[in-house]
Amino acid sequence: MKTVYKSHSLQAILLFICLTICLSPSLSWGEENEDTLDLFNAFQEQTSASSRVPKPLSQTAENVTVITAVDIRLLNAHTLADVLITIPGIQTDPRGAQGNIVFTSIQSSSVAHVLVLLDGIPLNTLGENFSDVSLVPAQIIERIEIVKGAASSVWGQALGGVINVITKSSGTDRADGGSVSASIGERTTADTRAELFGTTGRMGYYLSGGFLGTNGLTPHTAVSSNGIYTKLLWSLPDNGQFWSTFKYDRADRGTLWGDNIGWDNKEDQSLHTISASMGMRKSLANGLELELLGRYSSRHQDTFSAQISDNTPTQTINSRELASGASAKLVWRGVDNLLVVGADYEHAELKANDAFVHVDMLDRTVNRWGVYLNDTSTFGPVSVIPGARFDRTVTGGDQFSPSLGAVWQLTDATLVRGYTARGFSLPSLLNDRQPEKVWTSQIGIESSTVPYLWVKGTLFRNELTNVRNLRNLDSSIPESRVAKGAELEVRTTPLYNTSVGAGYTFTDSIHASDGSKVYADPRHTVQLALRYDDKTYRGALTGRHIYWNAVPGYGGQYAGLIWDLHLGATLIKRENNSFELFFSGHNLFNGKQYQDEIAPNASRWFEGGVRVNF
Amino acid sequence: MRLLLLIILALATLLPSLAQAYDILVLQSSSSSGYAQVLKGFRTNNSASQRVIVMSDYAEVDVVRIVREDRPRLILAVGDTALKAARAVQTIPVVSVMSLATISQRNITGITMFASPEQYCKLFTAMSAKRVGIIHNPGKTGWYLEQARIAAENAGIQLVVREVSTAKETPAELATLAGKVDALWMLPDTTAVTRETTEFYFRFGLEQSIPLISFASSYLGFGAAAVIEIDYTKLGRQAGDITNALLSGSRVSDLPVAYPLGINRADNQAVLKKLGLKFVKP
Numbered sequence: 001m002k003t004v005y006k007s008h009s010l011q012a013i014l015l016f017i018c019l020t021i022c023l024s025p026s027l028s029w030g031e032e033n034e035d036t037l038d039l040f041n042a043f044q045e046q047t048s049a050s051s052r053v054p055k056p057l058s059q060t061a062e063n064v065t066v067i068t069a070v071d072i073r074l075l076n077a078h079t080l081a082d083v084l085i086t087i088p089g090i091q092t093d094p095r096g097a098q099g100n101i102v103f104t105s106i107q108s109s110s111v112a113h114v115l116v117l118l119d120g121i122p123l124n125t126l127g128e129n130f131s132d133v134s135l136v137p138a139q140i141i142e143r144i145e146i147v148k149g150a151a152s153s154v155w156g157q158a159l160g161g162v163i164n165v166i167t168k169s170s171g172t173d174r175a176d177g178g179s180v181s182a183s184i185g186e187r188t189t190a191d192t193r194a195e196l197f198g199t200t201g202r203m204g205y206y207l208s209g210g211f212l213g214t215n216g217l218t219p220h221t222a223v224s225s226n227g228i229y230t231k232l233l234w235s236l237p238d239n240g241q242f243w244s245t246f247k248y249d250r251a252d253r254g255t256l257w258g259d260n261i262g263w264d265n266k267e268d269q270s271l272h273t274i275s276a277s278m279g280m281r282k283s284l285a286n287g288l289e290l291e292l293l294g295r296y297s298s299r300h301q302d303t304f305s306a307q308i309s310d311n312t313p314t315q316t317i318n319s320r321e322l323a324s325g326a327s328a329k330l331v332w333r334g335v336d337n338l339l340v341v342g343a344d345y346e347h348a349e350l351k352a353n354d355a356f357v358h359v360d361m362l363d364r365t366v367n368r369w370g371v372y373l374n375d376t377s378t379f380g381p382v383s384v385i386p387g388a389r390f391d392r393t394v395t396g397g398d399q400f401s402p403s404l405g406a407v408w409q410l411t412d413a414t415l416v417r418g419y420t421a422r423g424f425s426l427p428s429l430l431n432d433r434q435p436e437k438v439w440t441s442q443i444g445i446e447s448s449t450v451p452y453l454w455v456k457g458t459l460f461r462n463e464l465t466n467v468r469n470l471r472n473l474d475s476s477i478p479e480s481r482v483a484k485g486a487e488l489e490v491r492t493t494p495l496y497n498t499s500v501g502a503g504y505t506f507t508d509s510i511h512a513s514d515g516s517k518v519y520a521d522p523r524h525t526v527q528l529a530l531r532y533d534d535k536t537y538r539g540a541l542t543g544r545h546i547y548w549n550a551v552p553g554y555g556g557q558y559a560g561l562i563w564d565l566h567l568g569a570t571l572i573k574r575e576n577n578s579f580e581l582f583f584s585g586h587n588l589f590n591g592k593q594y595q596d597e598i599a600p601n602a603s604r605w606f607e608g609g610v611r612v613n614f
Numbered sequence: 615m616r617l618l619l620l621i622i623l624a625l626a627t628l629l630p631s632l633a634q635a636y637d638i639l640v641l642q643s644s645s646s647s648g649y650a651q652v653l654k655g656f657r658t659n660n661s662a663s664q665r666v667i668v669m670s671d672y673a674e675v676d677v678v679r680i681v682r683e684d685r686p687r688l689i690l691a692v693g694d695t696a697l698k699a700a701r702a703v704q705t706i707p708v709v710s711v712m713s714l715a716t717i718s719q720r721n722i723t724g725i726t727m728f729a730s731p732e733q734y735c736k737l738f739t740a741m742s743a744k745r746v747g748i749i750h751n752p753g754k755t756g757w758y759l760e761q762a763r764i765a766a767e768n769a770g771i772q773l774v775v776r777e778v779s780t781a782k783e784t785p786a787e788l789a790t791l792a793g794k795v796d797a798l799w800m801l802p803d804t805t806a807v808t809r810e811t812t813e814f815y816f817r818f819g820l821e822q823s824i825p826l827i828s829f830a831s832s833y834l835g836f837g838a839a840a841v842i843e844i845d846y847t848k849l850g851r852q853a854g855d856i857t858n859a860l861l862s863g864s865r866v867s868d869l870p871v872a873y874p875l876g877i878n879r880a881d882n883q884a885v886l887k888k889l890g891l892k893f894v895k896p
Contacts, residue, residue, distance in 0.1 A: 035804050036694050036714045036727060037646055040844075042832030043809040333835055380817070535672045576666070 051374045051385070052154055053331045053340050059376050059383040061405020061419040062151065063444055063458045063487070065089070067144040069168070074531055074540040076183075076566040076584045076609075077138035078191045078212060080165060084133060086542050088489045088503020088527045089148050094134075095599045096221025097189055099212040100253050101269075102134050106148050107460065107485060108507035108521040109160025110467075113425045113436070115151070116163045119231075119245055121275050121295045126321045126350045126429040131163070135249045135273065139181075139193050140208045140229045142168040148487075149460060150423025150440040152401035153387035156344065156370045159425035159438050159464075167245070170197050170204025170233055177576060178614055185584075185607025189214035204233040217602035220257035220266055226250050240282035247275045257308070261555070261598050264307045265314065271301040289331040296324045303356075319352040338376040345369045350429045359430035366394040366429065374403075381409040387421075396426045396435040414447040417458075427468075434478075439463045456489045463512075480512035483521065497534040503527040509549075519551040520595065526561070538568040548595035555597030562601070563588045576614065583608040637662040637861060639686040641677065641700055643693025643712075644670035648846055652692055652711055655850025660857050662687075669695045678702050688860055690853060691724075707866045711853045712846075714754075714802060718871045723860075725852055727802055727829075728758050729842045730873040731765035734827065737840060737879065738771050738797055741825060741891060747774045747795035749787050751805035758801065773799075784811040788818045800828040800838070812836065825889055831880050839889065840881035848876020 057064060065087060077083050081102040085092045093103040093111075103111045116123040116131035123131045143166040151158040176198035183191045193210030209228040216222040227249035234242040249272070256267035275297035284290050298321060305315040329342035349365045372389035385405035392398055403421030410416055419442045424435040444458035462483040485507035492499045509521035524547040532539045543561045550556030568582040587604045594601045638660070642649050645668055653666070665684065669675055677699045681689070689708045691700040697713045701722070710716040710724030738746055746766070750759060759775065766773045774795050776787035784806050791798070798819055800807060807815070816837035819826035825839030834841060852875050859869060 036712060036802075037643070037648060038809075039714070039802055039804055039807060040648070040727070040830040040832065042812065042830060042836060336837070535670075573672075 051338070051340055051376065051387070052329060052342065053338065055338055055376060058409060058415055059338075059378065059385070059407055061383075061385045061407050061417050063089075063148040063417070063419075063442055063456075063460075065146045065148070065489075067146075069142050070533075072138050072141055072144075073568075074533060074538055074566065075138075075542070076568060076582045078183075079134045079138055080136035080141065080144070080163075081134040083138060083141070083144060084163070085544065086527060086529065087146060089487050089505045089525065090146070091522045091525055091546050093595065093599075094601065095255065096223065096253070097187070097214045097217040097602055097605075098191065099134050099214065099223035099225050099251065100221050101132070101255055104131060104133055104163070105522075106146070106161035106163075107462075107487065107505060108483060108509060108523075108525075109462075110425075110436075113158075113160030114163060115155055115158035115161070116165070117155075118165045118247070118275070119167050119277060120279070120293055120327070121245075121277055121297055122323070125299060125301075126323060126348050127319055127352070128428060129157075129425065132273075133163070135225070135227065135251065136165060137193065137208065137210060137212070137227060137229070139179075139195055139210065140167045140206075142166050148458075149419065149442055149462075150401075150403075150421045150438050152391075152399070152423035153389045153403035153421055154372060154374055156372075156389060156391050156401075157393075157424055157426045157435070159423040159436060167229065167231060168195075168197065168206050168208075169231065170199045170206050179611055180614075181609060181611035183582070183607050183609025185214075186605040187215040187217050189217070189605070189607055191609070202235040204235075206231040216254060217605055218257075218600055219259065220254040223251065223253040225253070236280075236282060240280070242278075242280045244278045245276065247273075249273045255303075256305075256598070258598065259308050260600065263598075264309050266306055266308050268304045268306075269301065270304075271299060273297070273299045289333075291327075291329040291331070293327040293329075294324075295326070296322075298322045315354065315356075317352060317354045317356065319350065322349040323347070336378040340374045341372070343369065343371045348429060352430065355430065359428060360432045361430050364395075364429050368392055368394045383407040383409075385419075391424075393426055393435065395429060395432065396424070399424050399435060411449070413449045414445065417444045417446070418442070433468070434466050436467050437465045452493045454489075454491045454493075456487075458487045460485050460487070481509060481518055482512055483507055483509040483518075494531075494533075498530070498532045501527075501529045501531070517549070519549060521549055523547045523549045528561075536570050536573070540564075540566045542566075544593075546593060550595040554595060556595040557592040557597070557600075558595065560589070560591035560593070562591045562593050578613045580611040580613070581608070582611065635663070636665045636684065637687045638664045638690055638857065639677075639680065639684065639688070640664050640666040640690045641675075641692065641696035642666060642668045643695040644668060646693075649692045649712060651846035652850040652853070655847035655852075656690065656854045656857075657850075658847075659851040659854025662857070662861060664690075669693075669699060675699055681706060688857060690857060697722075707860050709853055709856050709860070711849055714804065716871055717757075718866075721866055723856065723866050723869045723871055725849060725856070725872050725874050727844065728755075728873065729829065729844065729877050731758070731762040732769075733842050733877055734762070734799060735765045735769035735771055737827060737842060738799075739769055741797060743771070743795075743797035743825070745772045745774055745795045745797075747776070747788075747791040747798045748801060749776045749778055749784055749791075749806040750801050750803045751779060752777055753779070754805055755801050755803045778806055781805055781808040781811050784808075785814045788814055791818070792822060795822075795824060797824050798826045800826060800833070802829045823889055825885070825891060834880060834882045837885060838882060839885045839891070840879060843878045843880055844874045845876035845878050849874050852876065 072083050078098040084090050084104055089107050091105045095101045104114055105111050106114050112129035145164040147162040149161055151162045155162055178196040180194045191212045195208040197206040207230050211226050213224045229247045231245045252270045255269045258265035277295040279293040281291045301319050303317045306313045325346035327344045332339040347367050351363045370389055370391035374387035376383055376385045387403040389401045401422050405419040408416045421440050423438045426435050427433040440462045442458055442460045446456040448454045464481040466478045467481055468478050487505040489503045491501040505525040509518040526545040528543040530541040543563045545561045548556050548558045565585040568580055570578050570580045572579040585606050590603050681703050688706055689700045691697040691708055691710045692712050694713045697710045697715055700708045704721055708722045714727050716724040716726050778784050778787055800815055815826055828838040828841045831841050831843050856869055
């Protein structure tokens with residue numbers, strides 16, 4: 001095995017970014033204004049729920065990226081993973097084609113450090129803290145909010161950041177509607193899906209279901225998965241709301257093929273997941289709101305290992321996870337103050353018959369809870385955002401996670417952000433270990449001073465302690481690390497329905513003890529995008545490069561860029577009906593982008609499909 | 615899979631045949647929830663057949679051609695973009711809502727986005743405010759100010775008016791009102807109130823310890839003491855009434871642009887308390 005440390009050329013990428021910046025002022029063009037609506041909405045800008053309640057991004061100290069359903073539609077995305085793969089600062093490591101395992105990290109964090117939420121329900125497993133983002137169909141997503149950096153003062157264990165997925169609702173103006181879609185690609189890669197939504201009186205509903213499957217674009221990565229998702233909503237008096245959700249997924253997939261490295265072993269996975277929630281939001285008094293949420297989720301996962309040569313089973317691991325919990329949140333909106341106080345409770349159970357790595361036990365049940373308080377106070381152009389959370393984790397002791405952020409609106413078009421916070425990430429429920437911890441500090445600037453060009457730059461420093469990582473050469477010893485980095489995002493507003501965007505993230509991750517570099521923490525991440533959307537025809541050309549900085553001997557190859565092309569055309573359009581064709585070409589130039597030769601990325605492949613909206 | 619493809623193909627084949635004759639062409643600027651509320655109200659009061667076109671879904675909408683080919687009897691324009699597109703049509707009546715540019719023209723009528731000045735004057739009287747400051751652009755809201763002056767005079771209120779022609783003038787003109795007014799009346803004037811100038815209104819109110827009265831509840835969170843707000847659902851119902859009248863034979867000239875009838879008052883108790891104001895229901 002030979003690791004490729006090829007000095008990758010970033011010249012072309014930097015040239016693209018420079019051209020983007022230089023050309024943008026002349027390229028961009030304002031969109032048609034809805035002055036009346038803007039005025040009556042008080043020019044309310046894009047919001048994020050980084051404090052667990054919507055507030056303007058101009059009062060958000062964290063480095064937050066928001067992706068909407070419109071952005072997702074341009075990508076012809078099948079799952080959440082297909083969207084994340086295009087986001088600046090996110091590193092994704094897909095194992096096979098759509099529907100198979102994808103490891104996700106934020107700004108070179110560990111995969112286990114990213115908290116993924118679906119309508120407030122954690123997707124992370126209790127065993128490995130792994131978030132199965134390819135089990136979330138893109139169709140059900142209304143919006144994704146990504147907090148880059150520790151967010152433990154709000155969410156508890158979220159050392160590396162949060163990916164908060166908000167699903168579609170019933171809409172407000174139609175009694176019924178929906179869509180049906182089907183796509184087919186190489187190796188019988190198919191995605192067939194349907195959704196229904198509507199509102200009748202005070203009640204609304206959203207239903208979605210589909211099949212995603214493939215024979216595998218790389219050896220032994222076939223997938224067969226089905227899933228349904230439902231959401232019911234009832235409007236209460238005084239703008240209150242009651243809702244319930246239910247999600248079921250089943251998947252069978254090939255997850256490992258040792259033959260790539262001459263190892264006589266393969267692995268298959270069969271899993272069933274269920275999640276359900278009920279929630280209520282109600283106004284208690286002027287400016288005071290209460291939100292309650294109850295949730296349940298289970299994950300049954302069976303992993304079968306066998307010899308490739310004669311199919312002899314070598315190991316079978318059955319794990320049964322169950323998590324139920326409740327959350328309560330009080331939100332008070334004052335004149336220049338937004339206060340959020342809340343509590344989370346979780347009952348977690350994990351049973352397994354065996355494990356691939358060392359565990360201290362095979363069966364454990366814990367009850368854990370956390371309380372938090374986050375405030376946003378605005379003093380003229382400055383917003384100060386203090387926060388704190390206490391967690392009784394049981395398995396990892398008590399954790400106190402403070403944070404302090406500030407946003408200074410320098411001018412109408414420019415703001416400066418600063419944020420420092422302590423974060424933690426719990427080990428497997430089956431291990432008695434102290435949590436991994438981080439002190440993160442970020443400073444950033446966001447500006448649209450240059451006409452029609454938006455720029456955001458962030459510097460970050462993460463001091464990690466008690467880190468254990470399987471990728472370490474000796475994973476049994478906890479260690480300290482320092483990761484310093486910078487991120488730059490640029491985007492233009494559309495000209496002739498066309499816009500360009502670019503993102504670059506640099507991370508220098510070293511061992512605190514001797515200053516040597518940490519392997520498997522990506523050093524450079526580049527995202528490029530050219531988008532076109534005239535409402536009839538749409539297209540997106542995306543490019544990405546991750547310098548994986550792979551562990552020596554793992555045979556990683558990651559010198560080039562991966563280019564994807566997504567096209568779509570609305571051929572027939574009525575007020576509530578439309579017929580669309582779409583097409584995607586993946587990895588157009590057969591780029592190599594993987595950190596471990598046991599799981600090479602898929603070569604060029606194509607797919608196409610149709611969608612009817614009604 | 616085959617079945618699904620069959621269904622898709624069947625739906626696709628049937629789609630072209632779905633177009634049919636209708637009475638009202640609804641032009642909706644975008645899928646905004648505010649517009650959806652208006653349409654919801656409109657439909658409760660109007661059962662005429664409709665075709666809805668969400669303008670933001672299309673790069674270009676040739677409304678004139680659609681009207682020529684589909685022959686609707688009336689256009690309901692919801693929002694600024696919709697009204698702009700509907701202006702190209704002169705052959706059928708246009709009812710405009712959710713646009714500050716709604717003014718009576720040969721074939722255009724509708725509902726303005728201004729609550730009647732009497733509603734505001736009742737509020738100022740309830741607050742015991744005798745001198746009320748206004749910043750506005752005469753070119754945009756001069757017509758409204760004329761009516762506001764009459765209503766204020768009847769209520770025994772003095773309007774202290776400052777005129778601006780660009781948004782940049784707003785902070786300076788606001789400063790000239792210091793010590794001269796008991797309340798500030800924020801008009802929906804797109805010159806005087808912009809993303810940049812809103813903060814100056816609130817700061818002025820706090821510095822002078824006077825209430826700021828605005829036109830949308832969105833401003834309550836920023837420091838407005840109270841708002842006279844248009845109920846979008848009722849606005850839709852009112853548009854439904856106008857449309858029914860036009861479809862029943864009334865002429866556009868018989869139905870001048872109206873004030874919205876569905877009005878709600880909302881206030882920010884924290885601000886009122888801070889200002890030491892006890893609110894008396896008008």
